[in-house]
Amino acid sequence: MKSTKSAVLLLAGMVTTLTSSLATANQELERMSSDPKQWVMPAGDYSNQRYSKLKQINSRNVNELKVAWSFSTGVLRGHEGGPLIIGDVMYIHTPFPNKIFALDLNDDQRIIWSYEPKQDPSTIPVMCCDTVNRGLSYGDGKIFMYQADTTLIALHANTGKKAWSVANGDIALGETGTAAPHVIKDKVLVGISGGEFGVRGSMTAYDIKTGKLAWRGYSMGPDSDILVDPKRTTHLGKAVGKNSGLNTWKGDQWKIGGGTVWGWYSYDPDLNLVYYGTGNPSTWNPTQRPGDNRWSMTIFARDVDTGMAKWVYQMTPHDEWDFDGINEMILADIKVKGKKRPALVHFDRNGFGYTLDRKTGELLVAEKFDPAVNWATHVDMKTGRPQVVDRYSTEFNGEDVSSTGICPAALGSKDQQPAAFSPKTGLFYVPTNHVCMDYExxxxxxxxxxxxxxxxxxxxxxxxxxxxxxxxxxxxxxGKIKWSIDERFSVWSGALATAGDIVFYGTLEGYLKAVDAKTGKELYRFKTPSGIIGNVTTYQHDGKQYIAVLSGIGGWAGIGMAAGLTEDSDGLGAVGGYRHLQEYTNLGGVLTVFSL
Amino acid sequence: MRKKIRNNIITFTLLHLLLVSAYANDFPTQSRAEFVFACMAANGQSQAYLAKCSCTIDEIAEQISYAEYVDAETVLRMRLMRGERAAIFTESAWSNEIISNFNSITSDAELECF
Known part of the structure; x- marks a missing residue:
């Protein structure tokens, strides 16, 4: 076990010194992402805006939306993420066992190829939060998937044949893969999950052609591991200094420090920076790990070619509530306080909506995006530190004491489900949780x-x-809410904004909803077969705009079993009954596709 | 005087309509059909169970609104989810209340129909 880890470390050190080749794969991908007919990366484009220029479906006609077709994945469990649309082919992924289907949109969604990796079933118990997978990426003629067991695979997009694969982590240490890989320039970037198992989080870049490790930046540890320059990497404008990933940890706790990486990564081609957030420090017991625990709960801006951090910002120093900072960074050029800014907007689990200058890492706005948030009064704009309220501090109240009424709960005011931004309205559309907790x-x-x-x-x-x-x-x-729609259940589905002046999102009841982008007025709803925790996607094929969303959670609710299975069923007895029921309920997750 | 009585009657009728419409017959056919399909899959693919299962969902639909039904369906489904996110649906008083109300209504309906 240990030798594998140090071998990987050694390799990381060797490869970071090599220079990377010219990025041709990326030019193709950038061109494709500007074509609204396709959906070629998890968020549609590098800025993570989840915005489409398509407007055939718009605020006037969206109420006429109908189901065009649907596709059953045959896998139960939570279906996160969404499909990719590359040319005339749609690529769909599933939760564990992480199947992939390539569907021919020209031929009634015929399956061109499908792929199912062989994975050790002992992966399942080390996945903290359902056996989800957040989707695929495309680049250089290949489809990439980051499997639950942390294997990154590259398949030829045309045939489904494997080009290469590489193990990024070790399930025996509790390391797992849930996030989508992201193709940026000539690299494929993957994070790692397992914050509840004392994993040391990292972001790793692999060469798109060969799968060779290019660089790995850990969230905590020595400067050479976390890829910071003590003099040039800044935190709110100040150099981080030597050993910034060590000196806010007690002893060698950083080795099991958490700070995992499992969100959605964005990229600014002009600045050559990739942006992502890191998760909670391990353990959830704050008393046990004194210090700020840098760089958990941190926004990282790293150079794509070298991995070197340009700037960092730690949102929740010394986490006491499990407020992972992994949520997506949305890049948008907007006016802030009268000045046009290359902004980065981030809705954190901790309940604050942050606006930063993505070039410099300067903190511009930090305000609560759910009025229920009570664990901190505000963020001090000079130090960037949230001002924690003693009553809700699980450190202040101490071990074996239940701190009650903390808002938000551990799953945050918002979790990984990505928000959308419309350049037309200048507004961000955010799916949120309105949930509180007691924490002991x-x-x-x-x-x-x-x-x-x-x-x-x-x-x-x-x-x-x-x-x-x-x-x-x-x-x-x-830093203000423009309008807000009460939702009976937390919204765990990713949003989509379009040039048709509408915003789409899904609900746990299974409704796909379309609302007016300006007013929030509901214009359309349709009940899909299960709850929706997937992200809404749009594309155009043969002159027609489509809306697609995955539904699928847990399994079948079981309503309708009525008097149970004791009675004779068609002469087959209870066993036959179960078989029927299984046929009925084993449809698994469903991709529902809508058009006018 | 006469006007007042008429107003009262109108108010009463409106209230009555509101109360009734909130609880009866707002289930879409698709949702009733879905219940019957699942119920027959569980109990038997026969005419007898078609009648019993249809009766059950009609009884439920008379007792609660479709929104309440969807609430219960959602909580039950979320309880099958793995991991920390299922906790709020398995442990909170809020979700327990939704389910216990729903269970008492469905068992009444089953007693009535089975």
């Missing part, structure tokens, strides 16, 4: 591959409310 930390000891959590939680809807979620429109200049 306790002492734990670390064993490799075993859960390393150290807190018990109870979660419930925010006080006074009968709803667990909101869908909001956010003004990132003023």
């Amino acid at each position: 930390p306790f002492r734990v000891s670390y064993t490799a591959g075993q859960p390393y959590v150290g807190a018990t939680l109870a979660m419930y809807p925010a006080p006074g409310g009968t709803h667990m979620g909101n869908f909001i429109a956010w003004d990132a200049d003023k």
Whole structure:
């Protein structure tokens, strides 16, 4: 086990010194991403805006939307992410076992090829939060998937044949893969999941042609591991200094420090920077790991070619609530306080909506995007530190004490489900949680591959409310909610904004909803076969605009079993009944595709 | 005087309509059909179960609104999810109340129909 890890480290060190080749794969991909008929990367484009210029479906006719076709994945469990549309082919992924289907859009969605990796089933128990996978990426004629067991595979897009594969982590240490890989220039970038197992988080870049490791930047550890320049890498304009990934940790706790990486990565081609956030420090018991625990809970801006960090910003120093900072960074050029800025907008689990200058890392706005947020009064704009309220501080209240009424809950005011931005309205559309918690930390000891959590939680809807979620429109200049829709359940589906002046999102009840981008007025809803935690996607084929979304959570609710399975069923007895029921309920996740 | 009575009657009728429409017959056919399909798959693919299962969903639809039905369906489905995110649906008083209300209504409906 240990030798594998040090071999990888050694390799990382060797390869970072090599220079990377010219980026031709990326030019093709950048060109493709500007064509709104296709959807060639997880968020549609590098800026993570989830915005489409298509407007055949618009605020006037969206109420006429109908199901065009649907596709059953045959896999139960939570379906996150969404399909890719490359030319006339759609690529669909599933949760564990991580199947991939290539469908021919010219031929009634005939399956051109499908792929199912062989994975060790012992991967499943080390996945903290359902066996999800957030999707595929495309580049250089290949489809990339980051499997649950941390294998990154490259398949030829035409045939589904494997080009190369590489193991990024080790499930025996609790390291898993859930996020989509991202193709940037001549590299494929993958993070790592396993914050609840004491994994040390990292972002790793592999060569798109060969799968060779190009660089790996850890979230904590020595400067050479975290790829910072003590003099030139800045935190709110100041150099981070030597050993910034070590000196806010007790002893060698950084080795099991968490800070995992499992969100959506964005990229600015002009600045050559990739942006992403890191997760919670391990364990969830803050008393056990004194210090700021840098660089967990941090926004990273790294040079794509070398991995070197240009700037960092730690949002929640010394986390006491599991407020992972992994949510997507949306790049948008907007006016902030009267000045046009190359902005980065981020809705953190901790309940603050941040606007930064993505070139310099300067903090411009930090305001609550859910009025229920109470763990901090505000963010000090000079130090960037949230001003924590003692009553809701699980460190202040101490181990084995339940801190009650903390808002938001551990799953945050918003989780990974990505928000959208419309350049037409200048607004951000954010799916949120409106949930609070009681949190009781306790002492734990670390064993490799075993859960390393150290807190018990109870979660419930925010006080006074009968709803667990909101869908909001956010003004990132003023740091204010423009409008807000009460949702009975948390919104765990990624949004889509379009030039048709509409915004789409899905709900846990299974509704695909379309609302007016300016007012939030509901214009359309359709109930898909299961709850939606996937992201809404749009594309155009043969002159027609389509909206696609994956539904699928947990399985079948079981309503309708009525008197149970005791009675004779068609003379087959209970066994026959179960078989029928299985046929009925094993449809698994479904991709539903709509058109006018 | 006469006007007042008429107003009262109108108010009463409106209220009555509101109360009734909130609870009866707002289930889409698709959702009733889905229930019947699943119920027959579980119990038997026969005319007898078609009648029993249809009766059950009609009884449920008379007792609760479709929105309440969807709430219960959602909580039950979320309870099958793995990991920390399922916790709020398995442990919170809020979701337990949704399910216990729903269970008492469905068991009444089953008693009525089976």
